Amino acid sequence: MTDNIKMIEEKLFSYLPEKELLEKSLIDSMKYSLKAGGKRVRPNLALEFCKLCNKPAEKAVPFGCAIEMIHTYSLIHDDLPCMDDDDLRRGKPSNHKIFGEDIALLAGDALQSLAFEVLSCEDTIRLTSAQACIKAVNTLSKYCGAVGMVGGQVIDLENEEKKAPIEVLQIMDIKKTGGLIKAACEMGCIAAEADEEKINAAGIYGEYIGIAFQIVDDILDVTSSSGELGKPVGSDINNKKSTYVSLLGIDKCIELVNELTDKAINALSVFEGDTKPLKDFAVKLANRRN
């Protein structure tokens, strides 16, 4: 999977416009957050599903880059003072602390546009097909918009001071975190021009590991040290927010993560290729320490 991340990172920055004199700060700001990177979970999934459909991972690289751009824009906007007002992101100053709120807002906006530009440019069409590209645009736009990631953010905001029940927490996470992970899995199959059955199965895998991912986040928020996590620990609990841990307790959470991981792995049964890397990945996400 290190190969996947290398392929993604080699390509990711090449899509940024050449530094134009007048908009230098914008491009710097976009690059800053793309570089701050992370585990590249989403593009990695896109590449793995493409390989599982017996196509070279290269085919899914532009799709993976587009997903990472959407993920990055969402983090920049999430950290803004009118949202979570976070000064730190992965142990580094958040985008607006360096570039100012106005440029950070616009860098997020431009990263969203760039994602769709990448999905629709001539190179990407040549690598896959116009049909695959337009399907990828539709998948990504749906899962990142009002009924997907952004909708999940709104549910999060509106339940900040409330003790939201587990059902609300789950809908929120399926949209907010699960949406983009699901999109990544489906888009890997779309890049490989796989059939609907495979695309749907990939989506189910994505949805389950997406919820598991969020529950692990909640667990780490109370069990990890600030150094491991790259952000202050206990921030959710200080916020009086409902979390899986506050609603279910740690033991039940760990059990739930294992259950969801099993369900995700079961969804892979429709694929004929080697499912081991994606099984291992689901287990690794469940057991991560940061």
Added chain:
Amino acid sequence: MTDNIKMIEEKLFSYLPEKELLEKSLIDSMKYSLKAGGKRVRPNLALEFCKLCNKPAEKAVPFGCAIEMIHTYSLIHDDLPCMDDDDLRRGKPSNHKIFGEDIALLAGDALQSLAFEVLSCEDTIRLTSAQACIKAVNTLSKYCGAVGMVGGQVIDLENEEKKAPIEVLQIMDIKKTGGLIKAACEMGCIAAEADEEKINAAGIYGEYIGIAFQIVDDILDVTSSSGELGKPVGSDINNKKSTYVSLLGIDKCIELVNELTDKAINALSVFEGDTKPLKDFAVKLANRRN
């Protein structure tokens, strides 16, 4: 052209997700700004260019709606406190004054996603083709992103307190205002599956009327009354910003608008259809009072 606007507005709101209980405020916020509407200049242009290429206007309706969504998101973000901090938009409270900064930010984000969802959904593909749709995605994403509209915003921000020279003002306006108008003209031809020569000519028309549009804005900012304009007059001059009027004076500005309008009309010569509606439209934009 009233027919065009009717067709757009009938379709525009149908793309909004059904009000989901948990995200009601988001959908309300998106709808509020889409409704606040305006002259629907951009979608109208898309429909007119489609007709000029001898295809029914209906073919360009989804493209027109997508462009209006991008335009609307840019206005919501533009009015935010960290940007222009405007309390009024077209004589009504701006989005964040009603829904709060967080929801306004997210409504803008979701409108951008929705634009690309509209361009890539099955209904739109059936109405045109996968090739036309992916080309529309590429055109819109390019003109609204870092080297287009958002880039123009950044140039605007960075020259707020400076006396920017006319060259900077022009680059800014070609990107900030001209970009989306140009996209609209090109996308009308793309919906009609016209050839590159026609798409380029439409883009040239769009670029010229786009700059003219901005110069007229600057003229109206000093000559119009607040009631006519729906926003405080003289706001640009109070901001110490360079404007075409402050750099060139009103007489020279009027001359320039007429010159640009002539150039735009000349670009229409490659089309065989009836160019009168687009000629009239360019003249009407040049002579508008609000």
